[in-house]
Amino acid sequence: xxxxxxxxxxxxxxxxxxxxxxxxxxxxxxxxxxxxxxxxxxxxxxxxxxxxxxxxxxxxxxxxxxxxxxxxxxxxxxxxxxxxxxxxxxxxxxxxxxxxxxxxxxxxxxxxx
Amino acid sequence: xxxxxxxxxxxxxxxxxxxxxxxxxxxxxxxxxxxxxxxxxxxxxxxxxxxxxxxxxxxxxxxxxxxxxxxxxxxxxxxxxxxxxxxxxxxxxxxxxxxxxxxxxxxxxxxxxxxxxxxxxxxxxxxxxxxxxxxxxxxxxxxxxxxxxxxxxxxxxxxxxxxxxxxxxxxxxxxxxxxxxxxxxxxxxxxxxxxxxxxxxxxxxxxxxxxxxxxxxxxxxxxxxxxxxxxxxxxxxxxxxxxxxxxxxxxxxxxxxxxxxxxxxxxxxxxxxxxxxxxxxxxxxxxxxxxxxxxxxxxxxxxxxxxxx
Numbered sequence: 001x002x003x004x005x006x007x008x009x010x011x012x013x014x015x016x017x018x019x020x021x022x023x024x025x026x027x028x029x030x031x032x033x034x035x036x037x038x039x040x041x042x043x044x045x046x047x048x049x050x051x052x053x054x055x056x057x058x059x060x061x062x063x064x065x066x067x068x069x070x071x072x073x074x075x076x077x078x079x080x081x082x083x084x085x086x087x088x089x090x091x092x093x094x095x096x097x098x099x100x101x102x103x104x105x106x107x108x109x110x111x112x113x
Numbered sequence: 114x115x116x117x118x119x120x121x122x123x124x125x126x127x128x129x130x131x132x133x134x135x136x137x138x139x140x141x142x143x144x145x146x147x148x149x150x151x152x153x154x155x156x157x158x159x160x161x162x163x164x165x166x167x168x169x170x171x172x173x174x175x176x177x178x179x180x181x182x183x184x185x186x187x188x189x190x191x192x193x194x195x196x197x198x199x200x201x202x203x204x205x206x207x208x209x210x211x212x213x214x215x216x217x218x219x220x221x222x223x224x225x226x227x228x229x230x231x232x233x234x235x236x237x238x239x240x241x242x243x244x245x246x247x248x249x250x251x252x253x254x255x256x257x258x259x260x261x262x263x264x265x266x267x268x269x270x271x272x273x274x275x276x277x278x279x280x281x282x283x284x285x286x287x288x289x290x291x292x293x294x295x296x297x298x299x300x301x302x303x304x305x306x307x308x309x310x311x312x313x314x315x316x317x318x319x320x321x322x323x324x325x326x327x328x329x330x331x332x333x334x335x336x337x338x339x340x341x342x343x344x345x346x347x348x349x350x351x352x353x354x355x356x357x358x359x360x361x362x363x364x365x366x367x368x369x370x371x372x373x374x375x376x377x378x379x380x381x382x383x384x385x386x387x388x389x390x391x392x393x394x395x396x397x398x399x400x401x402x403x404x405x406x407x408x409x410x411x412x413x414x415x416x417x418x419x420x421x422x
Contacts, residue, residue: 035252036156036174040149043194047212064255074326076347077243077253095243097149097157098229101196101212 004049010069021084025111029060032078037097044101115216122223126153128390129225130180131407137187145191152177227391228354237321245327250274260346271351272296279309379410
């Protein structure tokens with residue numbers, strides 16, 4: 001995994017996601033095993049994370065091990081990308097196999113404005 | 114400088130990978146592009162029972178890996194998770210720009226981009242995607258452990274994925290527009306006999322409702338036109354497929370359903386441009402028929418490349 005993508009557990013949500021998003025935008029990727037669309041997203045996610053290194057944070061959380069957080073955020077599909085800025089969720093979520101590298105880049109770019 | 118290939122195949126499903134196996138074995142320099150991981154629709158099919166050569170059920174994802182490994186063994190390059198950001202397929206040399214940063218070209222291209230799950234196109238569907246609505250049972254089934262869910266559709270995918278979802282869900286209610294399943298009789302019978310599956314016949318969903326999260330689906334009986342709202346924990350949609358023809362816009366004519374008409378050798382009116390698999394206009398769309406299309410396209414391309422080096 002790229003050094004720019006950090007795996008977290010749900011206990012770290014407050015600090016690594018909400019609090020950190022007051023400094024710079026945070027993207028959180030919910031992924032699962034036996035999920036080909038998640039495998040497909042991984043290299044694109046890492047590439048975009050490299051692109052925004054130092055300007056936005058890219059995290060991933062394993063859904064099966066963090067059910068409570070998925071339930072709390074109402075995430076019911078993998079992969080799902082949730083975006084945060086200024087301590088709260090911001091921007092449209094992205095979900096499923098059709099997530100494009102260019103669309104993800106554009107959305108993070110918009111959060112940086 | 115663009116990297117030059119003999120043939121570029123777009124789409125690493127059964128059609129594209131079969132074409133790659135044949136092209137690579139014919140010593141054509143072969144590139145396969147996919148925006149996801151190899152396998153196409155196969156990779157999210159929880160089991161495949163009708164692909165010859167496998168006396169036991171095989172996981173779609175395993176079959177997908179096997180296809181891809183076989184193509185790579187003969188030298189085909191299979192590129193995963195690439196986005197096509199520019200292209201021109203009209204001339205004698207066809208090129209693609211990938212991820213806005215590199216260019217590849219070839220005299221022949223096989224478009225095997227297949228089809229993607231069709232959306233219902235009703236209110237609330239995009240809002241609740243990933244918040245209760247799913248199109249992939251293997252990906253998301255486990256989210257619905259012990260829950261009561263609905264499945265929309267009555268074909269093979271809907272019925273077989275419903276059976277798969279009973280591993281997780283407490284109850285699966287299938288909403289189907291007809292009064293019988295179009296699925297193969299073996300699966301249809303199994304579903305009708307499952308104590309966890311119920312069916313609402315002659316009905317179609319009209320809207321998805323909820324606050325932040327999907328809570329209800331509004332269903333209308335197509336005969337009586339009576340509508341009712343059913344509480345639900347989640348909805349899986351399996352109502353067929355829509356062809357992915359973006360790359361061919363303005364190049365080849367599509368039939369009224371959006372599929373591409375080809376010659377018997379998978380050719381299109383554009384010299385060097387071939388089409389294979391579910392994207393084609395044809396009566397049946399199976400892994401086996403996609404494999405056949407891919408084979409034929411690769412054989413036709415071999416001759417084309419020899420005549421147009």
